[in-house]
Amino acid sequence: MRRNALVGCLFGLLLVGDVRAAVPPAHTLLPAGGQVGTTVSVDVVGIVDLTGMQFACSVPEIRGVMSPDKKRLLVTIPKDAPLGLAWIRLFNAEGSSPPLAFIVGHLPEIQETEPNDRYSKPQVVTLPGVVNGRLEKGGDTDLFQTTLEAGQTLVADLEAHEQIGSPMDGMLQVVDERGFVVAENVDFRGLDARVVYTPTRAGKYAVRVSAFPSQPDASVQLAGGFNYVYRLTLTAGAFAAHAFPSAIARPNPPATIELRGHNLPPAQGVVPVPKSLPMSDHLLVHAPQVANPVAVAIEPHAVIAEQEPNPLDRPQAVPVPVTICGVIQERNDRDVYTIAVKKGQPIHITLDAVSFGSPLDALVRVRTKDGSIITQVDDVKKDADPTLRIVRDADEEIRIEVTDLYSHGGPGYAYHLRITPTPGPASATVPAEQFTFPVGQPFEIKLTIANPSGKPQSITAEGLPAGISLVEPVTIPDSKAKEVTLKLKADKPGISGGFRLRIGEKNLPSRPVLAKLGDSNRTLDWLWLTTTAEKPKAK
Incomplete structure (x- = not known):
């Protein structure tokens, strides 16, 4: 249920030959964010003396130095810094602190x-x-x-x-x-x-x-x-609960998106969509007079809006593949869609709500044309957003119903419902957010892979620190591969820096390779490497 929601499922993890060096023991930042156009004095909880520490941020525009007494961090946020979550690391020759969350806003x-x-x-x-x-x-x-x-x-x-x-x-x-x-x-x-x-x-x-x-x-x-x-x-001013539509199509997005929420007249929340979308699966949108930014998904197929009324006896007919942007507007509201399926053809249904900040605890029911329930899904393992796969033994019309598990509803109970004949894109995880390895021999990181489509995938590295390189390209030929090995080599000890890994098909947008942060539900893609002269220790 919601208390146990895990935003973003992670799979089995394994690392070969990793050596975790002593790292700066930081726990969190206070304050854990700041306003654009200001310099913020930050207490690094867990480190009393910052002597010898260096600063790095996942958003390069954000800079940091140690205070003259080496007890605090001075973080400078430019006026044009992107709003939202950034990660800060403090590092030295031993390695990096854990990534520390730092949220950039525009309010005082x-x-x-x-x-x-x-x-x-x-x-x-x-x-x-x-x-x-x-x-x-x-x-x-x-x-x-x-x-x-x-x-x-x-x-x-x-x-x-x-x-x-x-x-x-x-x-x-x-x-x-x-x-x-x-x-x-x-x-x-x-x-x-x-x-x-x-x-x-x-x-x-x-x-x-x-x-x-x-x-x-x-x-x-x-x-x-x-x-x-x-x-x-x-x-007591404008606050965005979600964007509508909450998803847009690539390569033909709408010209504008409307932010919806509290104290927010429609005209005040209209935001232009950039003509060139980022090569990622989401876009963060914001209007200057609104307190907060919100995320919008980027989809590779058609995106349509829910059309009310769409109850069980008057469902909204939709094509496949499609992503439907909807809202459970009030208590006991149900949105129902109808699709035509072929005998033996798998249909994959994914609903996103909790994953982009909606309070909707969604329940998805699949029904026959006469209303009989074929299956229903609430949570999937520890993820509060439903995912299911169905295969029918005859050509027929089926109905897909979306509601709140506890019959809640309201203007902020937004979702997008993805219906496709093929499974979702490939994904990959790594077992840690930082790695320390010796020079003189290749260092191996095992990535855990989920490639449901079976199409060939490649792993690419972005921003490797100078002096560290890939030994050979990494490819994933089909859906059978559950693990792949990434081999790195280093020129010298004392190299320390951030990098990212991505997985994707040739000539298509790639997805970040993620690491889970400790025992929390959080993940990140900004990984860290440190090289030493030490030999690897036996596990």
Whole structure:
């Protein structure tokens, strides 16, 4: 279910001959982000002395230096830096720290000031803004107060577990001047909360942040700690819940996309689509007057919009292959589509919602024309987005129904439903986000492969540090290959730097090779290499 959602399935992992050197023991950054056009003073939680450390960022435009006393990091974010998640590493001759999440925004930044744990003495803030805070100990709560007019909608959005990796299951509550909770939310997006509240009377209202541990224990108490770091967006202005359409086609995308959400008139959320799409499977879109960016999927086939009404007795006919952009508009809403299938022809159905930040916990049912249920899927393993494959024993018309598992719904319950006669693209994973290896002999990294289409694939390397190279090209001939070996060689010890791997068919957009981050649900494609003069140790 949603608490156990894993955004992006990973497969079996194996590494040959890896040597993990001692690395800088960083845990997280505080603040875990900053505003474009500013320089941010950042505490690297876990490293007291930054002497000898060097800075690297997955977004090259973002630069960093150590403060004069070597106790903090000074991160400079240019005005034109891309919004969204970036990764920061601190490294030395021994290796790199784990990648540390750093979220780039455009709203003013607010630093939490203690004490602010009682509704009678909250921290007063000006909207809009992003609060950078930390729940420092068990039982800690943080309150941030603002003044709202009657009918003015407040949006409070918490970023902690899903992007930053904080070990917290966050809760947000809106508290009025009497101390009464008037709105609250948990687990809106994974383990991160979002609350939207419109008061009926003017007054002072505080947003209270608290958390349970992301790994439940027997205490059933509010939790905190040195790594319970969060970012809290607070606004009474425009906030995007999703884009519509939430997917676009390559090579013929629409001219514009509409951002939909709260305090967001239609004309204010219209965003132009670039004529040249990035060679990836998604695009991050943003309007200057809107608090946040949102992701849009890029599809290799036709993309259409849901057409209401489309209940079970009046389903919307759609072609195959297709991606349908829809919204479960209200409680108990059901969107139903009909397709024609051939005897023995596989049909692959994938729904994306949680994976791009939607609160929809989707249930997909496949029915016959007369309404009988053939199969239904909610979660797939630990992924909260459904995926299924069906094969029928006769030519017939089938119906595909989308709804929320708990009958929830609303303007933000967006999804895109992908229906194809072929399985999805190839994917690959590596067993770690960084590797340390000696010079003088090839170093092997085993990649775990899923290639359901069976079409030939290639693994390419981007941005290898100078002095490190591939020994030979890596190809995947068919769907039988479950692992491939990437061989690297280095000219000298002391090389350290980031790189990326990609998998794809010739002349088609490739996909990133991903590494899982520890025990969290997070993945990244910005890997790291360090070379040493040491011989590899026996495993």
